[in-house]
Amino acid sequence: MRRYIHAYGYGYLLLLPVVLYIVAFQFYPLIETVRLSLFDYSLLASGPMSFTGLDNYLALLTEDRAFWRIFQNSLLWVLGSTALQFLIAIPAALVLFSKIKWRGLWRGLMMVPWVSPVVVIGIIWKWIYDGHYGLLNHYMSELKLIQENIIWLGHEYWVWPALLLTSAWKGFPYITLMLLSGLTGLSKDMIEAAHVDGANAWQRFTQIILPLLKPIIYVTGLVSIVASWTKFEMIWALTGGGPGYATSILPTYLYTHSFVYFDLGKGSAIATLSMLLVLVIVVLYVRLFGRNLD
Template identity: 75%
Template sequence: MAQLNPVMRRRSSVWKRYGFGYFLLSPVILYVVVFQFYPLFDTVRLSLYDYSLLSGRGISFNGLENYKQLLLADAQFWPIFVNSLLWVLGSTILQFAVAVPVALVLNQKLKGRGLWRGLVMVPWVAPVVIIGIVWKWIYDGQYGLLNYYLKELQLIGENIVWLGDEFWVWPALLLTSTWKGFPYITLMILSGLQGISSDMKEAAQIDGATAWQRFIHVTLPLLKPIMYVTGLVSIIASWTKFEMIWALTGGGPGYATSILPTYLYTNSFVYFDLGKGAAIGTLSMVLILIIAFLYSRLLGRNID
């Protein structure tokens, strides 16, 4: 019994030192376990069952059959996976393409700079459903503003059904996603620009570097860490968010704009095939983990 006393004393010392901190963290830990880990594990468990509410068969264990059906027999799965890559990578790249110059402009000494910085955040904080309704009206094939102004500029001769045409629907979706998401990346890059010492830029300017050379060789390398993290967050967030696509197209026409989250929703809550929906969710999780790993390996090597 005496041998346990030192161990018990150490535990008592640790509890006295960190006990209150553990107590404060306990609600967060409880929330993560109940609302994050349990649904995750239950989704994986449910994916191993044949569970369709419309079949009348009840629930029965079928092992990996849902995965085999999706990967080998489902004609829609792999095209939808390609759509998911197009949605995530296209949205992220275009958002960066807009956010970087906007952040550079907002970092300058502009008149009313605080107002412009506030206005640029409006798309990001606006509800996705409201944005979807507004942009659906803009893209309307008969009365939409986009068709109206393009015809006024004589860029098109007749109306285009933007959200019903298999060619134009993806540019329309990516444009909306870019408008919605670029303020977040702008904010992150702007915070990085605020942390760059002006002395380095002035030294490069004294050495004869042009504005472009200062951006490429001074500003951009110093922004790499924050751009790396922001890109990873944007990829994961875009992968799991489907509200914009659902509000604009519902995944159509057909499955032309469906991504894995919309396919999961359709199978689980439209066709009520919960086993297949759980398998789609599990595969989606595995695929985004692989993408995040590849992103980290390819782009995270030179990040300090």
């Protein structure tokens, strides 16, 4: 034991603050959330909380008419915003990797949306989407694309494209940065050899660059999915989950039940279900895209 402590004790001592932090601020809240989900616990109720077992879960899954719509909204939010971010980030990374003038400046400006606070970005885009004085309506009217103003954040059809566009604008710099790091590490000799052999730009991208970037795309996509699932500030700042529950996702539904209605039992059940659902999505993602990365 003395030898073991002498060999590894200092390393464990250095890890101790991190372990204590994870236990105190990660594991304990997680276990407490699962425990509270088994109780009827409302801060507005006069009596003590009572054990109800799985009643909160059954009520959400079978009686709550809004739950499954909100679950669909969550999938749309996560998968839609992640796909749109990649759609913007891949060409952006290729452009910023090429030898363009003032490349360093453009790379720096590209990071502005990512490092800006989410709430500030949400307020700015809310002004842009304003149905009466917003810049989007103004310029689309000037270009004769619309005849009358659109209430972007209150329209049943246009509200989700508006939200996904904002989320993509906020999140694509992170993916672009990761792809840029991958492009920097690629062998230029292989790409130049393909060019000498007659491969055009599209063939070099699809047959050489993209396969070599698969590990980075895989990890970045996984991080983006988890981050999009747990982040709801953008939706809360733009629509508050409305109108009604039209743009609510599970985190906003959790926030509403826990900190608006003060129903901590049902809010904890929503949080637990949300955790399980994102775990299922991650497992499916790993099974589908985690193979043949080498």
